[in-house]
Amino acid sequence: MKLAPSLLACDFTRLGEELRSIQGADWAHVDVMDGQFVPNISFGLPILAAARRASGLYMDVHLMIDSPERYLRDFAEAGADGLTVHVEATRHIHRAVQMIRELGKHAGVTLNPGTPLEAVRPVLADVDTVLVMSVNPGFGGQKFLPQSLERVRTLRRWLDDLGSAATLQVDGGVSAANARALADAGATCLVAGSAVFGADGGAAGLERLSASLSG
Ligand code: DX5
Numbered sequence: 273m274k275l276a277p278s279l280l281a282c283d284f285t286r287l288g289e290e291l292r293s294i295q296g297a298d299w300a301h302v303d304v305m306d307g308q309f310v311p312n313i314s315f316g317l318p319i320l321a322a323a324r325r326a327s328g329l330y331m332d333v334h335l336m337i338d339s340p341e342r343y344l345r346d347f348a349e350a351g352a353d354g355l356t357v358h359v360e361a362t363r364h365i366h367r368a369v370q371m372i373r374e375l376g377k378h379a380g381v382t383l384n385p386g387t388p389l390e391a392v393r394p395v396l397a398d399v400d401t402v403l404v405m406s407v408n409p410g411f412g413g414q415k416f417l418p419q420s421l422e423r424v425r426t427l428r429r430w431l432d433d434l435g436s437a438a439t440l441q442v443d444g445g446v447s448a449a450n451a452r453a454l455a456d457a458g459a460t461c462l463v464a465g466s467a468v469f470g471a472d473g474g475a476a477g478l479e480r481l482s483a484s485l486s487g
Pocket residue numbers: 278280281301303334407408409410411412413414443444445446463464465466467
């Protein structure tokens with residue numbers, strides 16, 4: 273199981289330290305919001321570039337922006353290792369995935385809780401990551417939507433049927449309370465913001481999350 277702390281929940285005044293506190297993580301999850309696709313604005317290219325300079329962690333960039341094609345090259349150049357786009361945010365999801373691949377980055381596709389899973393099925397064979405949103409994107413600290421478990425199970429089956437080794441990632445309201453159930457449902461990567469950075473710091477949060485998976 274890969275763990276991907278979401279920087280959205282970290283203390284931006286101490287970005288470098290926060291990144292060091294999660295050195296033991298597999299990926300750093302970077303939530304980019306444009307105030308259009310989602311009703312919130314987070315941060316963009318300069319913060320990704322700063323995180324890249326401060327850390328050797330794999331930068332997993334979740335683009336919650338309309339027409340993400342416009343910015344794929346910029347995010348790739350700013351230091352993304354993986355770029356995940358929303359199927360609802362583009363008219364051409366397949367083209368967007370191809371563009372990410374052509375930039376030499378790992379391509380991810382994701383969808384909102386209200387979008388039928390069928391929407392991502394045509395590109396499943398072409399992606400490195402499939403992300404199940406388990407909250408409505410836009411804000412950290414929301415409650416996990418329990419119907420997400422069944423969505424993870426279905427995608428697990430579809431990926432297995434294809435013989436795909438794509439990462440099956442879950443994002444939103446993930447904590448030590450549901451990590452094990454998500455693993456059992458077939459998830460292979462968990463994003464967590466408030467559960468990692470929320471209480472007593474990144475290292476302790478990360479430790480709690482991984483303990484919940486091994487205990
Ligand atoms: C939600 C973001 C998430 C968010 C998760 O729009 O995509 O990555 O940071 O935060 P928590 O883990 O607090 O739900």
